[in-house]
Amino acid sequence: MSVDVGAVPTQKAKKFPLYRTVSGFLRDPLRQLEKISAEGAGRLIRLDLGASHPYLATHPDHVQQVLRRESQNFVRDGVFWRPLRELMGDSILAEGGEWERSKRILQPVFTTRNVNRLTGLMAEAINRAVDKLDAPAREGRPIDVMPEMSRIVNETVIKVLFGDKISPVEANRLIPAFDQVATSITFRFLLPFVPRAIPMPGDRAFRDAVQVMDETLFALVDRYRDRPGDGDDIFTALCRARMATGSVLDDRWVRDNLLAMFATSTETTTLALTWLWPLLHDHPDVEARLVAEIDEVVGGERVRPEHLQRLTYVTQVVQELLRLYPVGWMFPRMATEATVVGGVPLKPGDPILISPFLTHRLATVWDRPLEFDPDRFTPENAQHRHRYAYFPFGGGPHQCIGRHVFNVEAQMILTSILSRFRPSLSEAVPAMPRIGATLRPRQPLEMRLTPVRRDV
Template sequence: MPIRRARNFPLYRTISRFVRDPLREILRISTVADGEVARLDLGASRPYVVTHPDHVQQVLRKESQNFVRDGTFWRPLHGLFGDSIMSEYDEWELSKRILQPVFSTKTIRSLSDHMALAINDAVRELEAPAREGRPIEVMPAMGRIVHDTVIKVLFGDKIRQAEADRLIPAMERLATSIAFRFLLPFVPKSIPLPGDRAFAEGLRVMDETLYELVERFRYDAGEGYDIFTALCKARMTEGSGLGDEWVRDNLLAMWATSTETTTVALTWLWPMLDARPDVTERLTAEVREVVGDEPVRPDHLWKLPYVRQVVQELLRLYPVGWIFPRISLGETNIGGVPVKAGQTVLVSPFLTHRLESVWERPLEFDPERFTPERNRTRHRYAYYPFGGGPHQCIGRHVFNMEAELILTAILSRFRPSLVPTDSPVEARIGATLRPNQPLHLTLRPAGAPR
């Protein structure tokens, strides 16, 4: 393949737009590059941005051993998650080997009834504001449902309500306060940034609570298919060399990646549906026909193909991880562009999923993209909301089931309508892509007259 130069976007041409709206600017750059390898000249850092499905496949799968989760852009996350499933090398291999059985088909099936029970209970709490005609704020409401569900998967029956009540706001604090460190990873810790104090307080509460939990089950992990039990049993295995910190690191990693991402994705669902009343009508009709006024059950889901398509399209526009930094261990080339050892490569499903050369009408919310026929003809790495290759999210099946159960449970009980906003709802860049303003829903009981 002939040697090519990356499309270069120098700092002096992009800085003012990056300062005003960094996400819009990186989208603009991706659109201009249109699948070519782009280079962001940010002064202190000059990463490559890779969006073409062929190039993404090379980085995440074909040369995954050369493109690793390390370097400057991983520094804030490693400081939070330590040597866990979110790390690299031997530490990642060990955590993945221990956690993988928790996400097997057999285990997920055993967890699904517990998830559905938790979701039905959490959604039922929305009945009071629905009866009163009182709008709910979307993100806190989705967060509460997600946290109640994830607690079952993470801890089974081993966590006390008081402990859960401490962990939930602490995780919210971590998720929102890490944004500046995530965007400016090259800034030394000695230089204070906005959010540092809130982050430290959230981390203190998480550490205290998780270590107390580990101590309580130090000598008897009990039984169960939850993640906490699997980690404790691994730590107790003779000669494992694993300590309390390793259990804490993995619990925090799994908690963060399974709550923040799901909450944010489900928050974006409602403005997407609001813009497509035809999709909402079809979706609601399918849910009512299959579920009726029953509590949602896992066995409902295989009869709800359009629910699945809506969730898949939601994840195309707002994938659970919007950017995956990698660093090259050795020299290679991507699409003919030379990449030296030590150089950073940014892979972004958020950008790939918005390329006009890959997707027709990419900014339009259209679940018809995900019919079985269209799925069969799509490039494997045109759509990768959970990453790909060895580091593909091991909890992706749990996420899909959880999101489908939550959506179905809400629509089987209520007719949601988005409260109009004074300004456009746009994404705000950070560790995840949260909306730039609070969103509110009005919920009418499903049986109420139109």
């Protein structure tokens, strides 16, 4: 049974003065945050970032209070949300009325019924995308892991979630532009309180990438604005809402939501699958068990939706993968009213940071937190866990509406690849990712795929 840490008598947050942390932040900000989190051991932490002093909440009770119990008091606003707000505008990643409207319009695309209806189409798209790995596998050529995972994910998402309305040419403009945004935004993400008037590394690359995305997305909106079709995809849902009688929605609103949904539906799966292969490389026992299950369930067939219910270990591997490498690694919030978290009084306007990456690695929450162990997610091991010990898709009203799509897509891509190939990384990969808007490997990953030989 968890203790309601929010009910502890008033106390002070554990502080980390700048002189103690500045050198660590300059060398490796993510590693420094992990050290601070470990030392805090679940207490509410007050970070000193010079111009800003946000709180950091890692205890599951504190996370639950911020994301769920008092979600109306902790909004997606404030200085730490600024970089994403500038990029995504009045989309489903906004707050208040803008968020509610976008969620209401997009929710039908992600209902269990609609996702289940789309899984057959998803399986076909995945199998066709994985087919393109045959040539480098037969020729013994290594693949660049992240671009190949991105290609498979994007071909699937564009087909299934965007109604095939984004052409290969347009996708080839959007994908590199978004990659450029995700990396160039790093300094603004880490130091959001620095005024825009002060140039920072990455600013020009960010502006150039946003311009490419704007040109591509506004052209798409113009093409489909008045004839979105009759599908149940994201593009159609947004354009229908734009066309509705009395609608005040404009092209910018459609663009904002297209960008938000394209980013969240592709980035999460791409990066999770990129991190998978180094983990399997370091844990051959997990890979062997994974391959054995896939061979038994799928064999030499092409992956189909009906395989998923029997792929229990595949499901556990994906869940453990997201524990160690949650793509949405930081959720900034701002208090709008006075409250108490973990016994610490907060004032209106106080920023508070929630990090799945840090909570998922707390020794006070998880046994052997840095160890990759998919058996954590067997039903018997998961049933006694705090609801907010594990929250890779956020929680409360703002929990990611596409989480079910991610799970189905990631499991089918992983299964399709391992049913046909045996992977081998060219070299070991550093365990800690590079900080930014998302968590990416610090260096390119190369992998060879050996075709599976089956007796006919």
